[in-house]
Amino acid sequence: xxARKPDVLKLVGIxxxxxxxxxxxxxxxxxxxxxVFGIRLDNTAAEVPANAPASVPGRVVxxxxxxxxNSKLPWSFHPNQTRMQVRVGEQYETTYYAHNDSAMAIVxxxxxxxxxxxxxGYFQKTECFCFTAQTLDAxxxxxxxxxFIIDPALPPEINTVTLSYTFFKNDFATERLSQAAxxxxxxxxxxxxxx
Numbered sequence: 001x002x003a004r005k006p007d008v009l010k011l012v013g014i015x016x017x018x019x020x021x022x023x024x025x026x027x028x029x030x031x032x033x034x035x036v037f038g039i040r041l042d043n044t045a046a047e048v049p050a051n052a053p054a055s056v057p058g059r060v061v062x063x064x065x066x067x068x069x070n071s072k073l074p075w076s077f078h079p080n081q082t083r084m085q086v087r088v089g090e091q092y093e094t095t096y097y098a099h100n101d102s103a104m105a106i107v108x109x110x111x112x113x114x115x116x117x118x119x120x121g122y123f124q125k126t127e128c129f130c131f132t133a134q135t136l137d138a139x140x141x142x143x144x145x146x147x148f149i150i151d152p153a154l155p156p157e158i159n160t161v162t163l164s165y166t167f168f169k170n171d172f173a174t175e176r177l178s179q180a181a182x183x184x185x186x187x188x189x190x191x192x193x194x195x
Contacts (some may be wrong), residue, residue, distance in 0.1 A: 011180070014176065014179070014180050058087060059087065059088045059152070060085050060086065060087055060088075061085075061086055061087075061088060061150050061154065061158070061159060061160070061161060062083060062084070062085055062086075062159060062160045062161070063083070063084045063085075063086050063092075063148075063150070063160075063161050063162075063163060064082060064083050064160060064161070064162040064163070065079035065081060065082055065083070065084070065094060065096070065162075065163055065164075066079065066082075066162060066163070066164040066165070067079050067096055067164070067165045067166075067167075068164075068165075068166050068167070069108075069166070069167045069168075070166060070167065070168045070169065072168070072169045072171075073106065073108055073167055073168060073169040074100070074101045074102040074106070075098055075099060075100055075101060075102075075106070075108060075136065075167060076097070076098070076099040076101055077096065077097065077098045077099075077165075077167050078096065078097055079094065079095075079096050079097070080094065080095045080096065080097050080143065081094050081095075086150055088150045088151065088152040088154060089149065089150070089151070089152040090149065091126065091147055091148070091149050092147070092148060092149070093127075093145055093146065093147045093148075094145070094146050094148075095143040095144060095145050095146070096129070096143070096144045096146065096165065097141070097142075097143055097144075098134070098136060098141070098142050098143075098144055098167070099136070099139075099140070099141045099142075100136035100137065100138060100139060100140050100141075101139075102138060103138045103139075104138050104178065105135060105136065105137045105138060105174075105177055105178070106135070106136060106169060106174050106177075107133050107134065107135045107169075107170040107173035107174045107177055108133065108134050108135075108136070108167045108168065108169060108170055109130075109133045109134070109167070109168055109170045109173075110129060110130040110134070110165045110166065110167045110168075111130065111165065111166050111167075111168065112125070112128070112130050112163065112164065112165050113163075113164045113165075113166075114161060114162065114163055114164075115161070115162045115164070116158065116161075118155065118158065119154060119155075119158050119161045121151075122150060122151035122153060122154040122155075122158075122161075123148060123150060123151075123161055123163065124148060124149045124150075124151060125146060125147065125148050126147045126148065126149065127145060127146065127147040128146050128147075128148075129144035129145070129146065130165065133170050133173050134167075135173075135177065146163070148163070
């Protein structure tokens, strides 16, 4: 019984560390996007200069979607829909397809970008797979949703906005995942065969 206690403590420590790391990704992501790249992530309206023209009711904008993976990540990843006509001020949803082409579970993190850069402050994501790291088991496929609103204050000369994602392999989380899997399998084997 005493030989199992250190294993259980290690597992609990790994679980707590993984939870703390995953929980800290959202604030780190927000800081990086807002302070480094200038991408707003909140749902507040963008500040409009006093001399800006009033938005056109029912204005329609084209949103294009793009997706790619870093060369270290053996995933297939692309938008399920490449283009959408949207009315400003209304919420829309689209999905991205992801498939783990490898023989092991991998954790990936997505980085979004909006073009033109001037539009990034008016593109508001209300739900996004980029807010947290994503784990795909070997061969797993998943459709990942994105919900968004184009702020009606989008400058009138911008008629097309492109939302792009690049998925990167999250080396730290993938390594933790691969270390936790054998330990969990060992504990399960010990439980099923206590002698």
